[in-house]
Amino acid sequence: MEPTALAFKDNARKAIANPDLQDALGRIRSGWQVTRRRAALALDEFEALRDRGRDIKNHTLAHLDLYLEAFEAKVEENGGRVHWARDAAEARTVVRDICKEAGAKTVTKSKSMVTEEIALNPYLEANGLTPVETDLGEWILQVSGQAPSHLVGPVVHLTKPEIAGIMQKELGGPRLETAEEMVGAARRVLRQKYQDADVGITGANFLVAETGTAITVTNEGNAELTHGLPRVHVVIATIEKLVPRMLDAFTLLRLLARSATGQEFTSYTTLVSGPKGKGDLDGPEAFHVVLLDNGRTKMLGTAFQEMLRCIKCGACMNHCPVYLAAGGHSYGWVYPGPMGSVLTPQLLGIEKAHPLPNASTFCGRCEEVCPVRIPLPRLMRLWREEAFRRDLVPPTARRGLRLWGWLAARPALYRRAAGLASGALRLLGGRRGRLRRLPLAGGWTGSRDLPAPEGGTFMAAWKRQQGRRP
Amino acid sequence: MTGARDAVMGRVNKALERGDGAEARARGRVAAWLADPEPNLIPRRGLRPHEGRVGLFREMAERVQADVARVPRWRDAPAAVARYLRDRNLPQKAVMAPDRRLDRCDWESQPLLRLSRGTALGRDEVGITLALGGVAETGTLVLASAPERPTMLAYLPETCVVLLATSRIQGDYEAAWRALGHELDRLPRSVNLITGPSRTADIAQELQLGAHGPKRLCIVLVDEPEA
Numbered sequence: 001m002e003p004t005a006l007a008f009k010d011n012a013r014k015a016i017a018n019p020d021l022q023d024a025l026g027r028i029r030s031g032w033q034v035t036r037r038r039a040a041l042a043l044d045e046f047e048a049l050r051d052r053g054r055d056i057k058n059h060t061l062a063h064l065d066l067y068l069e070a071f072e073a074k075v076e077e078n079g080g081r082v083h084w085a086r087d088a089a090e091a092r093t094v095v096r097d098i099c100k101e102a103g104a105k106t107v108t109k110s111k112s113m114v115t116e117e118i119a120l121n122p123y124l125e126a127n128g129l130t131p132v133e134t135d136l137g138e139w140i141l142q143v144s145g146q147a148p149s150h151l152v153g154p155v156v157h158l159t160k161p162e163i164a165g166i167m168q169k170e171l172g173g174p175r176l177e178t179a180e181e182m183v184g185a186a187r188r189v190l191r192q193k194y195q196d197a198d199v200g201i202t203g204a205n206f207l208v209a210e211t212g213t214a215i216t217v218t219n220e221g222n223a224e225l226t227h228g229l230p231r232v233h234v235v236i237a238t239i240e241k242l243v244p245r246m247l248d249a250f251t252l253l254r255l256l257a258r259s260a261t262g263q264e265f266t267s268y269t270t271l272v273s274g275p276k277g278k279g280d281l282d283g284p285e286a287f288h289v290v291l292l293d294n295g296r297t298k299m300l301g302t303a304f305q306e307m308l309r310c311i312k313c314g315a316c317m318n319h320c321p322v323y324l325a326a327g328g329h330s331y332g333w334v335y336p337g338p339m340g341s342v343l344t345p346q347l348l349g350i351e352k353a354h355p356l357p358n359a360s361t362f363c364g365r366c367e368e369v370c371p372v373r374i375p376l377p378r379l380m381r382l383w384r385e386e387a388f389r390r391d392l393v394p395p396t397a398r399r400g401l402r403l404w405g406w407l408a409a410r411p412a413l414y415r416r417a418a419g420l421a422s423g424a425l426r427l428l429g430g431r432r433g434r435l436r437r438l439p440l441a442g443g444w445t446g447s448r449d450l451p452a453p454e455g456g457t458f459m460a461a462w463k464r465q466q467g468r469r470p
Numbered sequence: 471m472t473g474a475r476d477a478v479m480g481r482v483n484k485a486l487e488r489g490d491g492a493e494a495r496a497r498g499r500v501a502a503w504l505a506d507p508e509p510n511l512i513p514r515r516g517l518r519p520h521e522g523r524v525g526l527f528r529e530m531a532e533r534v535q536a537d538v539a540r541v542p543r544w545r546d547a548p549a550a551v552a553r554y555l556r557d558r559n560l561p562q563k564a565v566m567a568p569d570r571r572l573d574r575c576d577w578e579s580q581p582l583l584r585l586s587r588g589t590a591l592g593r594d595e596v597g598i599t600l601a602l603g604g605v606a607e608t609g610t611l612v613l614a615s616a617p618e619r620p621t622m623l624a625y626l627p628e629t630c631v632v633l634l635a636t637s638r639i640q641g642d643y644e645a646a647w648r649a650l651g652h653e654l655d656r657l658p659r660s661v662n663l664i665t666g667p668s669r670t671a672d673i674a675q676e677l678q679l680g681a682h683g684p685k686r687l688c689i690v691l692v693d694e695p696e697a
Contacts, residue, residue, distance in 0.1 A: 027675045045513050052511050059503060065482045066500045078657070084474040136681055137672035153672060160674040179673040183681055190682060195592055210504055211657055221668040221683025224625045228660070239478065244503050247510050250643040254513070261671070264530065265608040268683065269663040276659055279617030281589040283659050293478045300485035 001119060001147055003348055005332035008355035012326035016447050020159050025324050028156065032318045035262025036369065043258065053255050054373045056248045057309035061300065067209040067242045068291065074212030078274035080287035088118035091292045095120060095201065095234060096127050098288055102232045104129060104198035110216065110223040111135035112203030113151060113312060114238055114292065116334045117347070120201075131201075132193045134222040136186050143170040149328030149336060151314040152260045157327050190222075200226040200284065204237040205311070206252060207289070210245045213273040214289060217256065217266045224270055233272070233284040238292045240308040246271070252311055255371035260313040295347045303382055307342050309372040316366035316376055322359050325447075331356060338366035338376040345383050354392040357383035415459050422453040429453075516607035516641030523606040524636045524691065530609025531689055534666030535679060540636075540691040545576040547690050551631055552580040554688050555596065560629055564596035565589070569618040571696055572600060572633065589620030590627050597623035597684075598631040601664075602653065603646040604639035608665055611689065612646050615660040624662060630684040632664070637695045 004011060015021055040046045060067055072082045083098075085091035099107060107129055109115065121131045121142070133142040137154040141147065144166040148154030155163065160179060167182055168175045171189065176182045202223050204214040214235040216223035227233040243249050257263040276283030299305055317323040317337025328336035333353070335343045341356040357380040366376040387393055393401075407414050429435050429452025437445050444450065455461065488496055516526065528538045539550045555562055562580075566572060568587040577585060590597045599619055603612030611632055615621045624630050640646040643663075650661070668683030679685050 024674075031671075031675045043513055043515070045511055048511055059499075062486065063496055063500050063503075065479055065486065066497060068479065068482065070500075084478050086474050086477050090474055134682065135672075136670050140672070153675070155672050156675075160676075163673055179676040179678050182673055183670060183678040187680065187682060191592060194682075213657070219669045219671075220681035221625050222681070224621065224660075224662065225682055228621050228625065239482070244500070245507065246647055247507060247644055250647070251510055253643070264534070265610055265663070265665045267534070267664065267666050267669055269610075269665075271661040271663075272659065273657045273661075274659050276615075277617075280615065280659065281617060281620040282622045283615065291478070293481065297478065297481035297485050300482060301487060302485075 001116070001333065003333040003344075003352055005344055005348065005353040005356055008326075008330055008332060008359055011330035011332060012359070015327045015330050016325055020162060021157055021327050024157050024159050025327055028318050028324060032261055032314075036259060036315060036318065037262075039258040039262040039264060042264075043254070046255075046258065049251060049254055050371055050373055052251050053311075053371055054309060056243060056251060057372055060242050060244060060248075061240065061305055061308055064239065064242065064300065067244060068239060071207055071209040071212055071242060072291075074209065075274070075287075075289055076212075078212045078287075080212065080274045080289060083288060083290045085290055085292045085294070087294050088292075091118050091236060091290055091294070092120055092123045094290050095236065096124065096129075098232065098234055099124070099127075099129055099199050102199055102286070104232070106193070106197045107131045107199045107201055108134050108194055108197035108226045108230065109138075109200070110202045110218060110226040111138050111154065112201070112236065113148075113334060114203050114236055115201065116148060117294065118292070120236075132190070132197065134190055134194065134226055135218070136183065136220060136222075139186060139190065140166055147329065147334070150317060151312050151335070151337075151339075153314075157329065194225045194229050197226075197230040199232045199234060200228075200230040201234045201236065202226055204235050204241055205256065206243050206249045207237055207241045208244075208246050208249055208271075209242055211271075211273055213246065213271045215249055215253075216270050216272065217253070217268070219261075219263075219267045221268050224268060227270075227272055227284065228282055231284055232286045232288070233275070234288045234290065235272075236290040236292060238294060238296055240296050256311055256313055259315040259369065259371040299346060304342070304346060304379060306374050307339070307346070307379060309374055310339055310343075311372060312339075313371055315369040315371065319365040319369050321361055321363060321365075326359070331359070338380070339374075342376060342379040342383065345386075350383060350386050350390065351392060354383070354387040357381070357387065415457065418457045419460065422457050425450075425452045426454075510644050512642045512644060513607055516605070518606075518641065520636075520639075523639050523641055526606040527604050527609050527639050528691070530606065531666065532609070534609060535669075536609065536666045536687045536689055538689045538691065540693070542692075543694040544574045544692055545579070547575045547633055547692055548577045548580045548583065550690050551598065551688070552583045554631070555583070555629070558686070561595055564598050564631070565591075565594045565623065565627070566598040567600055567619045567623055569600050572598070575633075590622045590625075592626060594627045596629045596631065597627035598633070599623040601632050601634040602638065603649055604634050605643050605646045605663070606639055606641050607643070610643070611662075611664040612650060613662040613664060614650060614654065614658040615662075616658060621660050621662060624664060625683045628680060628684055629686045629688065630667070631688045631690065633690045633692060635696050636691050636693050
């Protein structure tokens with residue numbers, strides 16, 4: 001997927017002008033925001049579990065080499081094989097070679113962001129294989145040539161009529177009206193694909209070092225049909241997915257579904273630890289795990305190590321005012337929302353993604369809901385600083401910042417300017433207390449009103465109260 | 471690819487910057503974490519006596535659209551299964567796990583219910599299997615793959631029936647995992663934690679059951695312990 005992160009502003013402008021998309025995104029506020037809050041409140045231990053989750057991930061990352069070794073040894077002891085890949089190209093080759101060795105033609109896949117990251121599907125197609133996405137949302141995207149716009153709900157940007165159109169084009173026949181009909185139609189098509197596939201590829205939500213286990217989490221049950229029916233199962237995961245013990249995975253699983261969709265637990269959580277055993281009537285004959293670096297080791301030992309705790313629940317984007325206005329595709333690559341604004345500059349390079357850390361109001365809601373307490377605003381700020389250092393900030397913004405810096409270094413002048421501006425805005429706001437338009441700020445007021453300041457400046461109030469809290 | 475392995479491990483080592491002494495200390499910390507763990511933070515919700523656990527299990531499973539029946543003895547289970555299928559106009563024909571514990575049920579008492587034993591194929595509409603555990607905190611079934619308990623029984627058919635002895639219902643995942651460890655001498659290929667039937671909300675965030683896995687999950691709780 002060709003990144004368009006540099007065009008974030010244009011992408012967002014188009015997204016805001018798209019009523020279908022706005023309608024689709026609006027459902028997140030009334031949906032996942034509400035269900036997550038309910039689920040968090042329904043579990044007394046939720047906040048304490050978030051601390052535990054953070055600590056488990058921190059401990060694992062600080063000892064990642066040892067846990068990787070332990071995981072590798074255990075997988076091989078269980079009869080599986082571990083492959084290593086430095087980057088996307090190496091990972092793709094490993095997967096292709098496994099498929100070739102198995103004489104594979106068709107490959108089923110359950111939803112995996114890392115295979116999006118390494119653009120696996122086009123590569124497999126170019127090598128004569130037919131990959132079939134089995135997650136309902138991913139399948140809709142595959143047949144319509146689109147990319148996911150959300151970590152958990154890949155088609156959250158599409159409305160029901162749009163999906164109906166895509167399905168009619170793909171399957172022919174009459175136009176389907178209800179979600180039930182659409183789910184049923186996709187179920188019938190994919191049923192056969194599961195059984196025809198030679199290789200099943202899944203990601204992993206967690207890899208357990210102690211037992212050599214890969215954990216998959218789905219609501220549809222498509223991961224199990226993907227790893228249970230074909231002859232070969234390939235797990236592909238980045239190295240930060242490790243956790244030490246199964247018990248640690250349970251702590252993180254208690255956080256994952258609640259943070260993502262507000263469910264108490266996802267319908268299907270499966271712990272796979274190898275190929276089928278003697279006498280088993282189903283399961284794959286071969287079990288492979290591809291451990292991928294692709295830029296993660298560059299984050300280890302830096303401030304961005306905290307980002308490696310991410311369990312890909314999507315809570316940060318579900319609560320981000322920028323994501324909810326601009327949608328996932330505006331971010332221009334695989335990972336959207338606040339987590340994407342931190343991860344994408346790391347994986348693509350800040351020069352290809354510098355608008356993303358600026359796509360934030362720094363309201364802090366992402367950090368408030370992050371199950372493993374990643375300081376997303378702080379990490380975005382680090383990227384902003386890096387972009388400034390590398391001269392990636394446009395000249396007008398630079399001049400603006402310089403002017404503001406000059407003013408801020410002169411407190412008396414700054415206070416007077418702030419007082420004037422606040423008074424002027426209050427006058428302009430009139431009785432409504434809002435401004436529809438503001439000269440030089442058309443970009444801002446184009447899609448929303450500017451609330452006018454209600455009182456004087458902060459410093460004026462501070463002086464009046466002589467430092468006492470109100 | 472040993473080249474890739476050494477390169478990735480080398481990068482990890484370099485990033486973690488451990489000297490010689492620190493390496494041994496790190497190994498010590500890892501050994502400690504694996505061997506003598508701080509107990510997990512277990513939600514209080516599941517920590518209750520047996521009957522309370524069974525009640526919570528049922529409540530949580532029903533909340534995610536599972537159908538739950540409870541019978542006193544194993545020999546009563548077939549009637550509950552037949553009734554379930556009849557009430558929903560489903561075929562009285564099922565493929566059942568070849569687990570010997572299921573033989574204790576009085577299947578002959580239901581002459582209309584035709585059973586075959588083995589794993590499920592694409593055409594099978596009803597699958598019957600046995601869970602090795604239940605987790606009250608979220609109404610979750612614990613299935614473990616084995617030659618006598620094929621995994622696909624719980625995934626391919628549109629209707630999945632799972633029998634579970636109430637004595638096997640634990641409060642939390644940790645207790646269920648420990649119980650599984652005591653019972654089995656090796657880790658099964660696949661341990662399936664199942665919480666309600668298959669679902670998706672991909673289309674306009676409307677909940678739909680039976681996305682790929684079963685549309686219906688019927689849990690038959692049996693109070694009589696297994697022999």
